[in-house]
Amino acid sequence: MSHPSKAAEFLKDQAKSHWHDETLWFVRDKRDKISKSIPEWENLRTIASGLKDYVLNNLDTLLLDFEANAKKNGIHVHWAVNAEEHNQIVHSILEKHDCKAIVKSKSILTEECHLNPYLEKRGVEVVDTDLGERIVQFLQQPPSHIVLPAIHLKKGDISEIFHEKLKTEKGNEDPTYLTHAARLHLREKFLKAKVAITGVNFGVAETGEFVVCTNEGNADMGVHLADVHIACMGIEKIIPRRKDLGVFLRLLARSATGQPITNYNSHFRSPEPGKEIHIVLLDNGRTRQLAREKFKNSLKCIRCGACMNTCPIYRRSGGYSYGSTVPGPIGSILSPGIDVKKYSTLPFASTLCGSCSDVCPVKINIHEQLYEWRQEITKANPDMAKGMSMKMASGIFTSPLAYKISGSLMRKSLKALPKSIIYNPLNVWGKERDLPNPPKESFKEWYKKNRP
């Protein structure tokens, strides 16, 4: 299904879509306030952007430095070219340790690889320990937002899910009561798991350590109780030096949720005696994206989710309308790089308003890349192209006045289309909008008369 139809579906429940919009606007507003509380904000963005440019231009050597230093620290480093290889590597580690139950903290990368179903098919119980992720996991849904995975659900929904899955009181929607129930449930899982999986927010080339940021401390809880820690990391998550964290951590939390700092920023450098740390470094299309001059800086993303919170489309259509692992504006420039046909409607799910680029803490020119993807998509996907020109011709441009518009240009595009489309009685513009009253003369006609 395309973005427009899924968005229309989401909008049918007006009260809920309005609530979704307001909830995320609240987060955007918090982000605005806190970002304006530090005078060096724009400077930090510039520095972060420059650091990430440096990383993308030196990714080969930084990755090798990272690998060498991590190995020195006693970490096992694995390289995965794609999702399949990534999942195989993770599974082989679990097999080696005869592990049938794992806990996993938030990792969009493992969503991208569809690791959960892969492991479940092989008899491994996977428990997502981030509260929001656990909730959507109960529903067998993917996260609808990369920072707030269950943001599409309301308290009442969660109360019902917990009643069914955790036997909480029916109808009790008290957040403290519900989170307490989740805590007891998860504690049991934490104690049982021999292996804990986490994502990685930053891998430090200079030291071979990596940093995992969570608000709930669930990554730490999992890792400290388990014998084996597997950290799954996209190759673009490298930063050169430890001190660069002083830039990124300040930007990340403020951009993501409007907090001054994420609650837990945990550094992992070497395993405790008798334990193991593994890092799986994943490519999965990232080097292909790196080779695309116009789109490579999409890889600067630190996954804060600010572009989702600010996007007037995302807020009103929900994460699932995008049908991609990473939804929202950043997802709409990453996903076509993975499959240009499947995700062909995403770069058009935007008014090019540019708010995403202005909130981005690493200054990715998201809306400009949306524009550039449109140019690529119309080339790569002629069906899409036809669809779009039909849409163009079916709106306001079918008014009789349209023939006068823009001389040869519009006439050319109208000429290319069958008459049945031009004269299509279905005027999409007019479903919920009036057309402007046609004036008695155009400006040009007035000008000829009045400025002869």
Next chain:
Amino acid sequence: MSNQTPHVGLFIPCYVDQFYPNVGIASLELLEKLGCKVSYPQNQTCCGQPLANSGYERDTIGSSEHFIKTFGEFDYVVAPSGSCIMHVKEHFPPEFLDQNAYKELQGKVYELTEFITDVLKAEIKGKFPHRIGYHSSCHGLRGLRLGASTELNVSPFNKAKQLLQGLDGLDWVELTRKDECCGFGGTFAVSEEALSVQMGKDRLADHLEKDVEILTGGDMSCIMHLQGISSRNKQPLKFMHIAEILNQAIQ
């Protein structure tokens, strides 16, 4: 600005020409009242933005060439539209990027309000005793930086506000969401119809809650969309382009 009277080429976007001649007239008269010599080249066509934003920038070579030729002779090119000016400045096909004629054009195209504040450096004195809600169109705001967007930590400024606040009696309304998109977005308005209409309704609600009398802005495309929804829902809002307000108020 030099002491000589600047010769301004008036660029009137195609939909303004056809649907909103009064906005064209107001822009022309306003610039004349501010001391400019203004000409409207009658062979001008659409700048190509609808095609480019739909993914057909490559098909706008002809219209871009035509634009450069049509407006080459003027000291300045001015349009009452941030969106079209942004297109002319930034989205002509790559073939043009190295051409001197295009580079020259890029340096002299202006949206109407920024031309008045930055080039003419004129203050407008007059009277307009109405309660005004201003719609910050995105391409003007974040593309041309006609104001500070709320996302950025920069000193607040707004070129339209700067002009309007000189008018006696004008009551400028601060909106809750000062610069959220209205949902027009060109072909987005039809390809994502449901979202587009919802975004428009939400913007209108912000103005209505604050008892705005006249909703104004720098881009008729956004206003056409908002007015279309407002009129369908019989809302008590009036709509004017900022050029119409300034031209009516100026003494």
